[in-house]
Amino acid sequence: MMASSPAATRRRIVGLGGTFRQASSSERIVRAILAECAALGAETIMFDGPALARLPHYNPEHPDRTPEEAALVEAMRGADGIVIGSPGYHGGYSGLVKNAIDLLEDLRPDARTYFDGRPVGLAVTAAGWQACGTTLSALRDVIHAMRGWPTPVGIAINSVEQRPFGPDGMIVDETVARAIRAQAEQIMRFTMMEAAA
Template identity: 35%
Template sequence: MTLQQKSIHVVGIGGTLRDGSTSLRALELGLQAAESAGATTELIDLNVYRLPMYEPDRPASEYDETTKAYLDIVARADAMLWSTAAYHGTIAGVTKNALDYLEHFSGGPNPYLSNIVVGLIVTSGGAQAMMNTVNAMVHTVHALRGIVTPLSVPIPGAKKLFDANGSLSDAEIADRLNKLGALVVETATRLRTPVPDVTGL
């Protein structure tokens, strides 16, 4: 299969342990936008994939089936969307724990998230917590050698913006989520495209 024939595969990680999580709802909209841009997608809802606390010295052979399934999905990603709630001014613990498991990908010629594009979404109650959390996520992507898209989607006052069905009432934020999903696909596609040979010019 050629690169042109294979769709970009976007994996979304998000949600909290609260039913009706706004970070999960926002992530679902971002993934829908990625699909509209031609990608295939997989959603990791952290309320479904309830990972045990990450233990650095625990071998992967001892991971439970949920953790193994989580890592298998991440391994298929050409690009990612991360969505977290802002808890006490930073990344929610359930999200950070899931990201700590990416240490599993530290080996090989392309360790961690090398050449993987990551788009970021943050839901919060206030502006200060929101921006602190965006910055913390950017640092985490960089530490894992991933590539952060220049557009992120912080969503302050998120509880008031989503109804019981998960619909988003703010058209501007909905547009930003659409743009983020498309941008992740576009950027991953550009990274995949071979660089032209200009040695003869």
């Protein structure tokens, strides 16, 4: 387990993901990763499925932003690390997540373009291993295109074979819990290396 430090205390990790259903499995996984980051000293903020559902469709021809859009862009602009979770829909990530990521085109003119130099943890829940793999791969491609660093640990939950949550919504599968801890540690380690540099 990585020890907390003053540098870790200042790290801000932003989570994004979920579905229209509050407390969806993909949202729970992102929240669990954020909780591990918080335990390591990070400040965290979450944009869940219902929050993403309030974003209008991204339109580059209309640069005026709603308060919800502006909040997401500013949170991502100030993020030291990012966690993105999505269900797998037909082998790809959800429209809600894609719309939110498209909005981050607003970060293109920044000195720190898009996700430049930031670790990005990815988590996918899908009905079957093929959908898990293709969705996780698609998200990794997007993060690379946006100059981010996908963590070596990517989390894929096969909802057909795995039941990671207990009745209270907590993680009960120790294999999943270990992956969550490992990803959080990688995110925090990378952000502290960046801060030191």
